[in-house]
Amino acid sequence: MPDVRTVATHCPYCALQCGTRLTRERRGVSVRPTDFPVNRGGLCQKGWTAPSLLDVADRLRHPMVRRDGELVPVSWDIALDTIATGLDRIRAERGPDAIGVFGGGGLTNEKAYLLGKFARLALGTSQIDYNGRFCMSSAAAAGNAAFGVDRGLPFPVTDLGGADVVLLAGANPAETMPPLMQHLRSPELIVIDPRRTATAEQAALHLQPLPGTDLALALGLLHIAVVDGRSDTGYIAERTGGFESAWQRAMSWWPERVERVTGVPVSEQRQAVRMLAEAGSAYVLTGRGAEQHSKGVDTVSGFINLALALGLPGRPGGGYGCLTGQGNGQGGREHGQKADQLPGYRMITDQAAREHVAEVWGVPPEELPGPGRSAYELLDALGTEDGPSALLVFGSNPVVSAPNAAHVTDRLKALDLLVVADFVPSETTELADVVLPVTQWAEEEGTMTNLEGRVLRRRGLQVPPGHARSDLEVLHGIATRLGEPGHRYPTRPREVFEELRRASAGGKADYSGISYERLDAGEALHWPCPDGEHPGTPRLFLDGFAHADGRARFVPVEHREAGDVPAEVFPLTATTGRVLAQYQSGAQTRRVAELNEAAPEAFVEVHPDTAARAGLAEGARARVTSPRGSTVATVRLVPTMRTDTVFLPFHFPGDGRANLLTSDALDPRSRMPEFKVSAVRLEPEREVVAP
Ligand SMILES: Nc1nc2c(c(=O)[nH]1)N[C@H]1C(S)=C(S)[C@@H](COP(=O)(O)OP(=O)(O)OC[C@H]3O[C@@H](n4cnc5c(=O)[nH]c(N)nc54)[C@H](O)[C@@H]3O)O[C@H]1N2
Ligand SMILES: Nc1nc2c(c(=O)[nH]1)N[C@H]1C(S)=C(S)[C@@H](COP(=O)(O)OP(=O)(O)OC[C@H]3O[C@@H](n4cnc5c(=O)[nH]c(N)nc54)[C@H](O)[C@@H]3O)O[C@H]1N2
Ligand code: SF4
Ligand SMILES: [Mo]
Numbered sequence: 001m002p003d004v005r006t007v008a009t010h011c012p013y014c015a016l017q018c019g020t021r022l023t024r025e026r027r028g029v030s031v032r033p034t035d036f037p038v039n040r041g042g043l044c045q046k047g048w049t050a051p052s053l054l055d056v057a058d059r060l061r062h063p064m065v066r067r068d069g070e071l072v073p074v075s076w077d078i079a080l081d082t083i084a085t086g087l088d089r090i091r092a093e094r095g096p097d098a099i100g101v102f103g104g105g106g107l108t109n110e111k112a113y114l115l116g117k118f119a120r121l122a123l124g125t126s127q128i129d130y131n132g133r134f135c136m137s138s139a140a141a142a143g144n145a146a147f148g149v150d151r152g153l154p155f156p157v158t159d160l161g162g163a164d165v166v167l168l169a170g171a172n173p174a175e176t177m178p179p180l181m182q183h184l185r186s187p188e189l190i191v192i193d194p195r196r197t198a199t200a201e202q203a204a205l206h207l208q209p210l211p212g213t214d215l216a217l218a219l220g221l222l223h224i225a226v227v228d229g230r231s232d233t234g235y236i237a238e239r240t241g242g243f244e245s246a247w248q249r250a251m252s253w254w255p256e257r258v259e260r261v262t263g264v265p266v267s268e269q270r271q272a273v274r275m276l277a278e279a280g281s282a283y284v285l286t287g288r289g290a291e292q293h294s295k296g297v298d299t300v301s302g303f304i305n306l307a308l309a310l311g312l313p314g315r316p317g318g319g320y321g322c323l324t325g326q327g328n329g330q331g332g333r334e335h336g337q338k339a340d341q342l343p344g345y346r347m348i349t350d351q352a353a354r355e356h357v358a359e360v361w362g363v364p365p366e367e368l369p370g371p372g373r374s375a376y377e378l379l380d381a382l383g384t385e386d387g388p389s390a391l392l393v394f395g396s397n398p399v400v401s402a403p404n405a406a407h408v409t410d411r412l413k414a415l416d417l418l419v420v421a422d423f424v425p426s427e428t429t430e431l432a433d434v435v436l437p438v439t440q441w442a443e444e445e446g447t448m449t450n451l452e453g454r455v456l457r458r459r460g461l462q463v464p465p466g467h468a469r470s471d472l473e474v475l476h477g478i479a480t481r482l483g484e485p486g487h488r489y490p491t492r493p494r495e496v497f498e499e500l501r502r503a504s505a506g507g508k509a510d511y512s513g514i515s516y517e518r519l520d521a522g523e524a525l526h527w528p529c530p531d532g533e534h535p536g537t538p539r540l541f542l543d544g545f546a547h548a549d550g551r552a553r554f555v556p557v558e559h560r561e562a563g564d565v566p567a568e569v570f571p572l573t574a575t576t577g578r579v580l581a582q583y584q585s586g587a588q589t590r591r592v593a594e595l596n597e598a599a600p601e602a603f604v605e606v607h608p609d610t611a612a613r614a615g616l617a618e619g620a621r622a623r624v625t626s627p628r629g630s631t632v633a634t635v636r637l638v639p640t641m642r643t644d645t646v647f648l649p650f651h652f653p654g655d656g657r658a659n660l661l662t663s664d665a666l667d668p669r670s671r672m673p674e675f676k677v678s679a680v681r682l683e684p685e686r687e688v689v690a691p
Contacts, residue, residue: 008034009459010448011047012106012441013583015152015324016177017450018047022442022461029054029442029461033179037524038157038450042179045581049592053424053440054462056591060423060437061466071435076467076477083392083434084481086417087123090390096124096369100378100388103130103337104395105326108446108458109511110496111471112328113343113503114489115394116336121361121488122479126369127388129339131396132332133375134403137670138296139286139322140333145297145555146304146320147313148546149508150345151453151527152330153285153321154313155539162317163187164279167272169214169303170289170676171323174198175580180323188279190272192217193289194575195605195647196640205271209262211575211645212562212677214290218302219559220258221273222250225309228270230277232311239314239544239551246305246554253559261559263642276310281317288325289577292675294665298557305554313552314541324451326584331449334509334527335500339372343500344507353507360503361488374671376403376664383414390417392478394471397585399427401650403673405659406629421474426587427653438471439464445493447519452538453526455511457519472496505530508546562677563665564626566644570679572610573645574624576658577676582651589651602656604633604648606682607641614682621685624648626661626678632685646682650675 006023019036020043022029029051033043063079064071074082090098101119103112112130119128136152143150160166161183167190173180175198184202191203192214200206209217225231226247236243255266276282284307290299304313304320312318324330336343336357346353348371358365373381379402381387391412402408412418412431420429421436429435443464448456469477476489490496494516505512513529514536525536544550566573581598583589590596604622606614616622620635624646632655633648641647650658665674 004461007459007461009442009461010456011043012050012053013046013327014177015326015329015451016180017327017448017456018043018179020047022051024461038452039179040182042182044178045598046583046589046595049594052592053588054442055465056424058425058591059465060425060435061468062437063467064435066433071432076469079434079436080477080481083417083419083478087390087478087482090416091123094389097127098389099123099125099127100382100391101125101128102375102378102391102393102396102398103128103332105130105132105135105329105332107328107332107337107395107471108448108493109328109331109335109455109500110446110493111394112332112337113335113500114472114475114496116343117361118475118479118489120368121363122482122484124369126339126372127378128337128372129375129378130332130337131375131398131401132326132329132338133671134401134673134675135288135325136322136329136333138291138293138667138672139300141297141670142300142304142555143322145301146308146553147541149540151540152324153452154541155319155321156452156454156526157183159317160184160283161186163281163283165190165275165282167276167282167284168192168199169284169286170291171285171287172197172199172289172577173323174202176287176578177323178580188275190275194642194645205268205275207264207268207272208642209264210642211573212293213262215295215299215302215557216253216258216261216559217264217269218299218306219250219253219557220255220269222246222302222306222309223253224255224270224273225277225306226250228273230273231309235311236309240308240554241549241551242554242556243309245556249556249558250305282310282312283318284312284320285323287323289676291322292672293677294563294667294674295560296667296672297669301555301557305557308552308554314545316539316542328448330451330453331447331455334449335504339374344504345509346507356506357503360499374666376666376671376673379408379411380664382411389415391415391419393418393420393428397426397428397587399431400585400653400657401659403659403662403675404628404664405657405662407664421471422587423468424587424591426585436474437466437468438474439468443468444470447497449527455514455519455525455527457516563663563674564677564679566679570626570681572680572682574626574648574661574678574680575645575676576648576650576662579649579651582649584651586651586653599651602631602633602648602652602658603636604646605636605638605641606646607643608637608639610641610643610646610682611635611637615684616682623683623685624661624680625683626663626680628663629660631658631660632656646680
């Protein structure tokens with residue numbers, strides 16, 4: 001890793017991957033935004049303060065092993081030997097599936113790829129999944145069903161700026177991707193969100209449904225479009241299939257019925273359809289608000305059906321997209337850290353895919369395990385009779401971010417061996433038996449794939465502090481101690497990428513024509529990019545969809561209730577999400593002084609009437625209780641809230657964890673947890689007095 005003075009790279013946080021230039025000054029590293037298309041000179045507060053992550057006071061600098069209950073610093077050899085000995089023993093006693101791996105959508109493409117290979121070959125386990133299951137999986141499943149391929153935005157972000165109307169279903173980019181808002185200045189916005197968010201404030205039309213009812217709303221919008229003769233019958237006939245069966249379901253969702261279920265007035269439903277249908281250019285986008293439900297896949301399908309009926313996808317100036325979340329939310333789901341996938345966005349159950357990848361890896365296809373458990377199911381099985389008794393975590397903090405968090409914490413505690421690689425302490429490293437200090441963004445090379453499927457170069461500015469090593473070196477170190485040949489686990493990112501190119505060749509997410517050389521020369525390469533001369537594919541579907549017949553598919557969907565239904569004891573609906581100044585489980589951003597000042601503690605947004613009924617005033621400490629457990633948070637009175645709904649951000653630790661409330665309800669297809677609906681009651685926090 002060279003020590004250089006200045007470098008062009010990208011922000012370490014979200015999927016927008018704003019372009020930045022880092023410079024080493026005498027006082028530390030400074031950041032400034034570049035004119036990269038997604039951010040065009042803009043950054044959010046997290047991006048501006050990112051350099052302070054590099055030298056946070058409690059940065060992990062030494063490997064640590066737990067001895068007599070305490071984590072103590074040890075050498076890398078001791079740490080890696082401890083891990084290898086433990087894994088060997090567990091594997092000998094209980095077989096390879098007794099070892100689990102939990103990855104992350106923040107990992108570079110190279111790390112995600114090598115982690116998947118490491119799990120399947122070095123460990124021989126099927127038990128690998130990643131936090132993207134909590135993030136992207138519903139949109140991915142619906143996108144694959146409709147279009148035959150799943151790429152967050154099948155068009156560049158800059159296309160949005162030319163639209164007349166953009167519908168945002170359950171996304172709050174004004175807080176979650178602030179620089180994106182510059183592309184949404186000229187279009188009129190329709191925002192579907194139970195809360196009047198900063199994004200909704202900028203909308204021409206804000207629909208405010210009860211959490212968990214978007215599917216009914218999407219069916220209702222399709223109903224109006226068809227009945228009012230606003231659907232694009234020519235496009236439906238030429239470019240799609242399955243309209244009739246989808247329409248059969250939408251037929252019974254007349255506007256008054258939709259209003260009863262969602263709370264969205266008929267007039268607003270009609271206005272939304274009118275705006276979309278009369279626009280010359282329109283886009284439908286979904287975010288986690290529509291997706292993180294036990295019916296997340298069907299809900300996204302409902303919105304895609306609407307977009308298809310209006311003739312938007314695959315047209316210049318129109319389309320459907322999902323706003324991916326984590327820095328590498330897109331690439332993280334393509335290279336094989338998902339339970340059911342191999343690199344190139346191939347399915348692990350597909351014989352041809354297994355043969356291709358096995359050949360690149362130099363093993364017989366029979367050696368590759370089959371599909372494993374999905375993220376929540378994996379966490380839920382830890383330490384049980386047939387679940388893993390060891391877990392390796394790379395890039396996630398499930399003690400805070402997993403649903404039903406108290407239960408997940410218990411499962412983690414039941415493990416024989418928990419290994420966590422991170423660059424800062426987290427609520428999950430606190431439970432670990434071995435903690436491995438790794439490099440972070442400005443200390444390493446690699447590639448990331450942003451929300452528009454564009455592959456970007458992450459570049460290193462400086463050497464890491466202390467004894468931190470890259471995740472790639474960690475995987476190499478464990479694999480070789482388990483008896484694997486070292487050359488199978490290259491530690492140079494460029495070498496891993498060269499192999500990833502070959503492994504992805506011919507797959508849906510084909511990176512074979514992308515190289516560090518082309519990226520460093522400034523080429524804008526969106527996958528698929530099947531050969532070195534190929535210009536990449538910024539816009540998918542213009543000539544046809546990825547199904548064999550070139551047509552998109554309507555998917556018949558029907559509304560259903562959420563896993564939790566509010567009733568007497570738990571009369572309110574709690575939903576969860578994000579604030580601008582904190583990122584995810586907060587492991588990084590709670591360590592940045594400016595960010596922590598802006599958003600220091602857990603809070604709950606409540607309508608003043610709802611608060612008054614519960615005997616709560618602004619600033620009071622409230623206890624929010626669901627059938628799973630309770631969270632303590634400071635009351636914020638928000639007059640624009642629905643009276644039946646409260647909102648909590650999930651960034652905070654301890655008894656402020658919003659995930660103490662969330663349930664284990666999963667989408668049957670994507671296995672996405674229902675982060676957005678929990679039945680709760682609200683009351684003043686009472687001191688629990690010991691008897
Ligand atoms: N500041 C910040 N930015 C981030 C992140 C972060 O943690 N902090 N995380 C990144 C990641 S990984 C992701 S996935 C993205 C997520 O980006 P978003 O999807 O924008 O984030 P959320 O806040 O989870 O959800 C968006 C909105 O959904 C609404 N919502 C809740 N329930 C429902 C519902 O039932 N229906 C509808 N229609 N809306 C509902 C919430 O009120 C919220 O305003 O953000 C990325 N950017
Ligand atoms: N209630 C509720 N819960 C949610 C959500 C919600 O909306 N509501 N959203 C869900 C979503 S969309 C997401 S994406 C998840 C995210 O939740 P988590 O998976 O917990 O994500 P992070 O907090 O980003 O955790 C990443 C950890 O990995 C470390 N890390 C970052 N980069 C690297 C790396 O390159 N290598 C290694 N080894 N470590 C690294 C960070 O320091 C941090 O400790 O939360 C989910 N949980
Ligand atoms: S929007 Fe996302 S990528 Fe851009 S500066 Fe903020 S956190 Fe970083
Ligand atoms: Mo996410």
